[in-house]
Amino acid sequence: MGARWDIFCSVVDNYGDIGVTWRLARQLAAEHGLAVRLWVDEPAAFLRLCPQAAAGQESWLLAGVEVHHWPKDFLAVEPADVVIEAFACTLPENYVAAMAARASKPLWLNLEYLSAEDWVAGCHGLPSPQPGGLQKFFFFPGFTEGTGGLLREADLLPRRRAFQADGAARQAFLDSLGIQPLAGARLISLFAYENAGLAPWLDALAGAGEATQLLVPRGRIEADLCRWLGVDSLEEGGSWRRGNLQLHLLPFLSQPDYDLLLWSCDFNAIRGEDSFVRAQWAGRPLLWHIYQQEEGAHWDKLDAFLDCYCGSLSPPAAAALKALWHAWNGQGDMGAAWAGFLAQENRLTEHAEAWCVAQATRPDLAAALVQFHRNWLSCAA
Numbered sequence: 154m155g156a157r158w159d160i161f162c163s164v165v166d167n168y169g170d171i172g173v174t175w176r177l178a179r180q181l182a183a184e185h186g187l188a189v190r191l192w193v194d195e196p197a198a199f200l201r202l203c204p205q206a207a208a209g210q211e212s213w214l215l216a217g218v219e220v221h222h223w224p225k226d227f228l229a230v231e232p233a234d235v236v237i238e239a240f241a242c243t244l245p246e247n248y249v250a251a252m253a254a255r256a257s258k259p260l261w262l263n264l265e266y267l268s269a270e271d272w273v274a275g276c277h278g279l280p281s282p283q284p285g286g287l288q289k290f291f292f293f294p295g296f297t298e299g300t301g302g303l304l305r306e307a308d309l310l311p312r313r314r315a316f317q318a319d320g321a322a323r324q325a326f327l328d329s330l331g332i333q334p335l336a337g338a339r340l341i342s343l344f345a346y347e348n349a350g351l352a353p354w355l356d357a358l359a360g361a362g363e364a365t366q367l368l369v370p371r372g373r374i375e376a377d378l379c380r381w382l383g384v385d386s387l388e389e390g391g392s393w394r395r396g397n398l399q400l401h402l403l404p405f406l407s408q409p410d411y412d413l414l415l416w417s418c419d420f421n422a423i424r425g426e427d428s429f430v431r432a433q434w435a436g437r438p439l440l441w442h443i444y445q446q447e448e449g450a451h452w453d454k455l456d457a458f459l460d461c462y463c464g465s466l467s468p469p470a471a472a473a474l475k476a477l478w479h480a481w482n483g484q485g486d487m488g489a490a491w492a493g494f495l496a497q498e499n500r501l502t503e504h505a506e507a508w509c510v511a512q513a514t515r516p517d518l519a520a521a522l523v524q525f526h527r528n529w530l531s532c533a534a
């Protein structure tokens with residue numbers, strides 16, 4: 154067994170914090186042979202992503218990772234060799250004291266949120282001075298040289314391509330969800346926060362000449378769906394038809410099944426951080442509902458990614474994608490923007506795969522973290 158790593162995750166809201174850390178923990182254990190403990194303050198969020206974990210426990214051993222409830226009163230444990238505080242969560246005081254008391258000090262990393270903004274490369278890897286002789290560094294994921302990269306398991310793209318080339322595997326997966334694909338229908342998955350752009354988009358899909366099937370795992374978008382359908386509630390497993398649009402309400406899936414959903418669809422509406430990255434690895438066009446920040450700070454983040462993603466696209470294709478993403482995030486008309494997207498769909502579909510291939514040439518985030526630790530050790534030696 155290699156070095157010991159502790160990852161601390163405080164669930165702010167939603168599933169992104171635990172989604173990213175649980176994925177990272179699994180990859181560090183599986184691909185780098187590390188002994189990983191994941192500490193999560195809200196086990197309910199973890200249980201949702203990992204339904205095979207039994208409820209009512211304080212710890213789990215799954216996929217080679219020790220997952221522990223991180224209670225308010227944290228009982229001091231022997232600190233690991235590498236300690237990750239995810240998204241600037243505050244580590245327990247007694248744990249930090251134990252880190253400082255270790256003869257060989259651990260490497261302490263703050264794993265930051267993902268952004269394509271220019272300043273990220275300049276801040277990635279910078280030290281954050283700490284008392285007690287501890288060394289802490291900022292670690293930024295990212296899309297460009299000089300950042301920490303993106304989470305991507307070593308076998309992810311071969312598995313994705315094999316699945317997408319295997320019609321029977323896709324059919325079996327959709328069958329397991331109770332979905333019968335309609336011949337010629339566009340399959341779209343939908344994961345979003347509450348969104349005023351939903352109704353005009355669904356109007357456009359229902360009124361289109363071609364059929365659409367919209368697959369919606371349970372979540373925050375349900376109230377908007379109810380309103381548009383004119384019903385009080387939606388039953389999991391149910392489907393509804395309006396014009397040329399068929400809607401299906403799915404259960405919230407396990408993380409591996411959610412990947413299969415993204416791989417099965419022609420187009421994916423995703424949100425936040427982790428599903429945003431997984432949709433990029435699916436190699437299909439995507440629509441990002443960004444997590445809103447105070448004073449509109451998320452717009453810089455959205456536009457920085459669009460500039461990066463659209464860099465090699467023709468101006469009309471780039472303009473169509475930008476208009477669609479802006480409309481979905483509250484600036485513009487979703488009906489018109491969807492028509493604009495359809496006019497560029499072939500080009501944007503090719504581009505989605507090309508973007509994925511280009512991103513996959515860079516080291517993945519887990520490998521970059523392991524390399525950062527190695528470099529740190531050799532500097533210290």
Ligand code: TRH
Pocket residue numbers: 165166167168169170171172173202266344370371372404405406407408409411424425426427428429444
């Ligand atoms: O849940 P999110 O909105 O999380 C957000 C973001 O991370 C945001 O940046 C952060 O500030 C905020 O949380 C606190 O979206 P995200 O990041 O896509 O995380 C969702 C996770 O849920 C992801 O790991 C995919 C997973 N998922 C499933 O496992 N099954 C499902 O059916 C669905 C829809 C998602």
